[in-house]
Amino acid sequence: xxxxxLETAPDGAADWPDQIFDLLKEHGxxxxxxxxxxxxxxxxxxxxxxNGIRVVTLTTEEEGIAQLFGAWLGGEKGVLLMQSSGxxxxxxxxxxxxxxxxxxxxxxxxxxxxxxxxxFQVPMGNATQTVLEAMGTLVKRAxxxxxxxxxxxxxLRMAFNTYRPTATLIGQRVIGAKTFGK
Amino acid sequence: xxxxIETGETGKLRRRSVVRTLLRDRGGMLVxxxxxxxxxxxxxxxxxxxxxxxxxGMGGAAMMGLGLALAQPERRVLVITxxxxxxxxxxxxxxxxxxxxxxxxxxVLDNEHYGETGMQETHTKHGVDLAGMAKxxxxxxxxxxxxxxxxxxxxxxxxxxxxxxxxxDQGG
Numbered sequence: 001x002x003x004x005x006l007e008t009a010p011d012g013a014a015d016w017p018d019q020i021f022d023l024l025k026e027h028g029x030x031x032x033x034x035x036x037x038x039x040x041x042x043x044x045x046x047x048x049x050x051n052g053i054r055v056v057t058l059t060t061e062e063e064g065i066a067q068l069f070g071a072w073l074g075g076e077k078g079v080l081l082m083q084s085s086g087x088x089x090x091x092x093x094x095x096x097x098x099x100x101x102x103x104x105x106x107x108x109x110x111x112x113x114x115x116x117x118x119x120f121q122v123p124m125g126n127a128t129q130t131v132l133e134a135m136g137t138l139v140k141r142a143x144x145x146x147x148x149x150x151x152x153x154x155x156l157r158m159a160f161n162t163y164r165p166t167a168t169l170i171g172q173r174v175i176g177a178k179t180f181g182k
Numbered sequence: 183x184x185x186x187i188e189t190g191e192t193g194k195l196r197r198r199s200v201v202r203t204l205l206r207d208r209g210g211m212l213v214x215x216x217x218x219x220x221x222x223x224x225x226x227x228x229x230x231x232x233x234x235x236x237x238x239g240m241g242g243a244a245m246m247g248l249g250l251a252l253a254q255p256e257r258r259v260l261v262i263t264x265x266x267x268x269x270x271x272x273x274x275x276x277x278x279x280x281x282x283x284x285x286x287x288x289x290v291l292d293n294e295h296y297g298e299t300g301m302q303e304t305h306t307k308h309g310v311d312l313a314g315m316a317k318x319x320x321x322x323x324x325x326x327x328x329x330x331x332x333x334x335x336x337x338x339x340x341x342x343x344x345x346x347x348x349x350x351d352q353g354g
Contacts, residue, residue, distance in 0.1 A: 031252060054252055056281060059273030066242030066271075067249035070214075073234065074253025096239035096246075 016174075017042035019149035020107065021050075024079060027156045030054060031071045031078035033064030039109030039175040040081045061086035065093035069102050077160065080106045084113070084128040084169070085121060094135040094165055103159040106137070106167040107152060113172035114143075125172075132167050143171035185337075187330035195330060197291050201262060202227045204289065204337050209258070211341070212250060216243035216263025218298045220291055224262055241271030244288050248278050251286035258285055258343055265292040265306045272315060279320035287340045288316075 020043050024032070032047045033056045034040065047053045058064050061082045068078035082090075087108060097104040111118070112125015129139050138158050142151040151168045159166040185206065188199035201223040205213065214234045215224035220243075221235035236243060247261035268275075268290045278286065294307035306312060317324040327336055 031249060054281075056248070056252075056277060058277050062242065063245045063271065063274050063277055066239060066245035066274075069239075069242075070246035070249025070251075071253045072249075073246070074212075074250040076249075076253035078249065093239055093242055096236075096242060099238065 014145060016145050016148040018046065020152050021046040023149060023153050023156060024053070025050070027160065028077050029079050029156075030076040031056060031068065032081060033058055033067050033078060034081040035059075035061050035064075035083070035086050037081070037083035037086075037109045039083070039170065040107070043081065043107075061089040062093040065090050065097060065104065068104055069096050069100060072102050072104075077103070079156070080104065082106065082108055084108055084110045085124045087128045087132060087167075088124045091131060091135055094132075094137065097165045098136045101163040102165075103163055104165040105156050105159040106132075106165065107155070108167055108169045109175055110169055110172045115172060129169060132165075135165070137165040137167050138162075139167045139169060141169045141171060143173050145174055148174065185334060187333045189330055195328070195333065197223055197293070198226055200291070200333055203333055204260070204262070204340060206337070208232075208341075211258040211260055212254065214243050214247050214250070214259070214261045214263075216240075216261065216267040218264045218267060218296075220262045220264055220267075223291070240267055241274075243267055244271055244274045244278060247286050247288065248274070248281060248283060251283040252281070255283075255285055258341065259283075259287070260340060261286070261288045263288070263290055264297065265290055265294060265312060266296045266304045268312055269305055269310070272312075275316045275319040275321065279316075282322075285343055287343070289336075289340070 031054050035058050047055050056067060064080040068080060071078045110125055112121035116122055132139050140151050140154060142148040148170055155166045155168040185203040187203060188196040190196060205227040212232050213224050215221040217236045217238060217240045224233050225235050243261050243263040247259050251259040290312055292306050294304055295301045296304055313324045313326045
């Protein structure tokens with residue numbers, strides 16, 4: 001069985017990943033930094049196929065905070081895609097975005113959330129929103145497919161209009177709980 | 183014009199002198215100074231709006247350079263940082279190597295110590311080779327600079343722009 005089939009990924013009929021991609025283009029996003037997550041796989045492929053977007057794969061998510069700060073200094077807008085576990089890797093680097101009033105939108109797919117089976121995912125998944133808010137990030141959740149695009153749109157607008165880190169958390173209830181194919 | 187590169191009593195390069203040489207006649211080069219002494223080094227060479235001296239975000243200087251270099255492909259971007267700062271973000275050498283930005287250079291002023299916190303030894307004091315790690319990551323031009331005579335060639339390479347990360351040893 002393909003690894004991709006073992007991972008949690010949005011239903012093939014779900015169109016919210018395409019709606020997020022359209023929003024990235026609408027907002028003029030030029031740099032997409034990411035550590036892959038199965039929940040973002042369709043969106044990642046759309047970004048890779050677009051000549052106007054530079055996709056930068058990171059070794060750890062905090063690299064993305066630093067990169068997007070540099071991008072903003074250079075006049076380009078970016079977004080960070082990651083799984084909730086990656087939020088924990090970003091904590092101190094978020095101080096850069098706070099100190100420099102940097103627009104820094106993050107789109108986070110949740111693990112350790114609704115129906116999680118993996119005990120290692122639960123602590124960070126349970127703490128994701130609290131930790132981001134403790135570091136000055138405006139956080140909004142989307143727990144239904146129809147809420148995702150409006151929430152991501154709000155996250156992008158709040159970042160670029162108010163100059164700060166913002167995040168949309170896409171609930172595991174939307175993405176589906178990982179099952180390892182069982 | 184040839185610069186005089188100062189060295190200490192042991193013959194090691196003086197960091198301020200190296201940085202002053204690298205930034206001389208820099209044109210519109212954008213420079214990020216990593217947390218710690220490099221922030222002061224780039225400022226001592228001449229404070230200007232094209233400088234970003236960092237007081238935080240340890241481990242992030244090189245990736246800030248990448249984001250800036252991708253956003254400003256027509257301009258030279260130089261990250262000058264320390265060995266402790268680079269080691270904390272060492273994975274970024276891999277992320278940067280994959281992107282291959284021709285307008286980005288990284289210079290690590292490697293004094294083998296954490297200078298801000300009491301001169302504790304870093305891993306480079308014990309044989310860890312940052313230039314080797316950068317080369318292994320796939321960065322095409324990597325150099326280990328120990329002699330004053332090599333600094334001028336380093337300056338020319340950075341200003342010409344083939345994106346070398348470097349490791350000038352110096353005596354602080």
